[in-house]
Amino acid sequence: MNTRESRVLFISVSALIVTGCANAPDDITEVQSAVRFDNESIATPAFYNNDSGSDADYTKIMNFNPYGNAFIIVNIGCDYSGARTQPGNLGSPCLVAGGPGPLNDSFFGPKISYLASKIGQLHDAGVFVFGYVYTGGIPLSAPTQYRNTSDIDADINRWAQYGAGQAARLKVDGIFFDASYRSTTSGVAAAEYLSDRAQSSFQFGAWLSFGSLGPGRSIFNWGDVPASMQTYVNCLTRRGHTDPNDQSHWNYLVLHEKAESDYLNSVAATPVSWLQNTTSPYHFITIVHHAATSGSTVPTILSKSRDWNSFFAYVTDSPVPPSNSRYATTPGQNVWSQLMSAMNAPCCKTYQYGVSTISAETNALNASCVAANPATPSYP
Numbered sequence: 142m143n144t145r146e147s148r149v150l151f152i153s154v155s156a157l158i159v160t161g162c163a164n165a166p167d168d169i170t171e172v173q174s175a176v177r178f179d180n181e182s183i184a185t186p187a188f189y190n191n192d193s194g195s196d197a198d199y200t201k202i203m204n205f206n207p208y209g210n211a212f213i214i215v216n217i218g219c220d221y222s223g224a225r226t227q228p229g230n231l232g233s234p235c236l237v238a239g240g241p242g243p244l245n246d247s248f249f250g251p252k253i254s255y256l257a258s259k260i261g262q263l264h265d266a267g268v269f270v271f272g273y274v275y276t277g278g279i280p281l282s283a284p285t286q287y288r289n290t291s292d293i294d295a296d297i298n299r300w301a302q303y304g305a306g307q308a309a310r311l312k313v314d315g316i317f318f319d320a321s322y323r324s325t326t327s328g329v330a331a332a333e334y335l336s337d338r339a340q341s342s343f344q345f346g347a348w349l350s351f352g353s354l355g356p357g358r359s360i361f362n363w364g365d366v367p368a369s370m371q372t373y374v375n376c377l378t379r380r381g382h383t384d385p386n387d388q389s390h391w392n393y394l395v396l397h398e399k400a401e402s403d404y405l406n407s408v409a410a411t412p413v414s415w416l417q418n419t420t421s422p423y424h425f426i427t428i429v430h431h432a433a434t435s436g437s438t439v440p441t442i443l444s445k446s447r448d449w450n451s452f453f454a455y456v457t458d459s460p461v462p463p464s465n466s467r468y469a470t471t472p473g474q475n476v477w478s479q480l481m482s483a484m485n486a487p488c489c490k491t492y493q494y495g496v497s498t499i500s501a502e503t504n505a506l507n508a509s510c511v512a513a514n515p516a517t518p519s520y521p
Contacts, residue, residue: 216273217242277320355389436475
């Protein structure tokens with residue numbers, strides 16, 4: 142994802158939350174070894190400025206929460222340090238243009254205050270909130286190394302700091318790790334460490350009337366599926382826990398983030414073999430931008446995302462001139478209407494390569510994983 146703007150990522154969920162995000166809910170059935178769900182859910186990246194001009198977008202997303210459960214990933218638009226490419230120039234691009242933002246900053250301060258109020262409103266509407274943290278290459282213009290784990294830790298700590306001493310409704314539920322390392326398996330230990338940090342720093346759903354659903358959760362944005370990703374899936378979807386009675390270790394993974402032409406023409410029709418019949422669709426997300434403004438391709442994109450075992454999907458026709466941002470606004474009305482129609486359609490959607498029970502998933506993921514380690518992976 143382009144990290145140069147404040148953003149949110151919204152994911153509506155349904156039976157996933159109702160059942161504690163782990164057990165197969167009542168609306169899942171096995172049909173000739175495929176999994177059928179009553180509906181699929183939407184995942185909306187939105188690069189908001191976090192000011193009054195963002196009200197309509199927040200409201201639009203919250204109003205599309207028909208099941209009373211959603212995820213939203215919030216972003217102030219700068220890392221904890223506030224260091225800028227032009228030091229002292231308020232509003233100039235940050236060295237890491239995404240994260241919780243700096244304290245005591247005249248430019249970002251009002252955005253932080255605005256977002257704090259929105260987090261409470263989002264939770265009141267049944268929305269789970271994740272804080273954005275960038276983990277990819279730096280400097281952004283010409284990367285030569287991955288962002289140091291100590292700086293990533295500082296961003297996580299800042300998100301936790303915002304909620305310290307506050308009511309549960311004002312605290313984020315977990316972390317969205319963007320541009321996550323996955324080129325080789327050497328980054329698995331670091332990814333496990335980040336998952337553990339999210340679990341220890343936050344509580345998922347502490348604001349719910351019946352209390353938390355468990356430790357904080359993570360969304361890892363990989364955007365593609367290289368061969369090395371198998372180990373990441375095995376060790377991070379359940380954070381390496383294969384006990385079906387342990388339903389607290391649960392993470393989410395972005396399989397694809399691509400332009401429509403690339404997604405429809407370059408991505409294989411079915412998942413790679415190791416991703417077939419191993420994992421619940423509830424772990425996976427697909428994001429497609431540059432879609433046809435007519436909305437005519439939305440059904441085809443959603444069908445392919447289901448073929449890839451991705452329960453969550455988002456399609457946008459952005460960027461639309463004069464904007465050069467993929468996610469500056471919600472999709473055009475044609476695309477949005479197609480998404481709403483698809484997400485609210487009656488039963489049922491089929492996921493040919495998913496599993497419907499935790500026992501089946503934990504058996505498939507019964508792999509040995511390395512110990513978590515904060516060491517920053519070597520670049521690239």
